[in-house]
Amino acid sequence: MQDQRSNRAGKSLSGRALAYTLMVVVTALWGAPILWMLVTSIKPESEIYAYPPAWIPDAPTLEAYGALFQRFPMLTWFRNSAVVGILTTVLTLAVDALAAYPLARMQFPGRRVIMGVIFATFLLPYELLFVPLFLGLNSYGLVDSIFSLTVPASANAFGVFLLTQFFQAVPRELEDAAIMDGCGRFGFFWRILLPLTKPGLATVAIFTFVASWNNFFWPLIATNSDETRTLPVGLATLVGGAGMSMKQSVLMASAVVATLPTAIFFLALQRHFVRGIAATGIKG
């Protein structure tokens, strides 16, 4: 492991060879499971358990996908996940941007306390909240509803934190000029601040959507019917119990379907992911 550092400057030939060898190993270890998932999902039944395992199917087929959509309410789960993801993202973006503006750019009593309390929740294991949240929502009859899957998630502090940093970087003079022109604070916020910080807004939107799409524990608690169940919870019912006899090709097809939207998102907008993690280190 140490030797790879020696070719930081990339000069010596042996150092380079070692770096490339390690890169091949890393690519294999991280890429193989994903590739295996794709390959298995298009294998016919007779090839799934072939020995030795084949990386290229002899007779590729989509029958596993057909079986998946036929036997499980995949479309409903998928639709629920999409609706929950989009609503959560829109709501989060709106309230986070509004909140980040004063935190980043105004002096007012209570600012430090509010920031301290909000950002302290980064250290909070959210699992602690789920018992009281469930009881509270249950007393209003809101469990197993889109509300319980979207609104509570919007209290997350990640977006406020990230947008505060983006908003601070906008020069003071712009704000002064805008307000002098009679733009007003909201006018400045809407017409100048938001357009100038689009990359930050995009980062928050993407992270919120992916976190919502992949969120598992809370939807597991807060849903109990296929009408509201999201993909992660639905897919978890495929394994264990009745799913034990499920063909691996069908399971892998479910994995592909669940991963496709976020994978496309990621490949198209990779730099936003990287910026978001680098800035806060927060995972979903």
Add this chain to the structure above:
Amino acid sequence: MTSVASQPAGRSKARRASAQEGGAVRSGMTLAAYLFLSPYLALFIAFMLLPTLAAVGISFMRWDILGTPEFIGLDNYRQIFADPLFLTAIKNTFYFVFLTAIPMVVLGLALAMLLDQKLKGTAFVRTVVFLPYVVMVSTVGILWGWLFDKGTGLVNYYLTAIGIEPIAWLKDPHWSMPALAITTVWWTVNTNMIIFLAALQDISEELHDAATLDGAGPWQRFVYITLPLLRPAMALVTALTIINGWRVFGQAYVMTQGGPEASTFVIVQYIYLTAFQNFEMGPAAAAGVVLLLITLVFSLAQMKLMKAI
């Protein structure tokens, strides 16, 4: 910086705040600030702050779904600490943190250093390592559940190819937790890698060049330049890894359902079981508070340790 001229015309309360940064009317600004903040604060108070306080409150009460809540002091805590299953859960979760923490930090740094080099292909490898980030936990569980299968899994196939006896992984209480740890490292080490990559890119080239001119070898540059400058990133990565380790649940739930023989039964699954299958809200809340205290103690200890180094 700015002058009185930046104040909106026609506001007479301006005098008090004339020296204030931003130069705007103070009380007007306070009102505006809280107006902007109010939608988020309402959500934050309703769904973050109050539930946190309520969790602590419920942990001191007898609280079934039906019936009136009743204050019972520390009884819930006594109950869970007398429950062998909870103690097993703490032990298992600690074992998981122990198994993941070092690989997650060391491998995260090693990957970052490998892929920080100016070589062709690093961007591609970064993408491959990062891809598992967008895979949801159920899918991770389904995928690795099969990879670790004793008879038909790829892991055993390649281990056999290099002469290692097949391991029952998820069916063997000795191997189930290491299997979860391997899965978790594969799934989440990319977060740590990205944080380290960002920190490495902040270290100026000139520093390394100067050290090289002074005759410092690669190992010396690593120890005397890279590592010290990586300290903030190291602190962040270590804290996140440990906190997230204590919060593990989805992988265990999907891959092993806590088994075999409760060998992967973790604290969050205890909360889930107690609250949402046995409907004992008090003990579940108490277990949640214990989880909070554990992560706090670890975060504080880790901060102290980072300062001492």
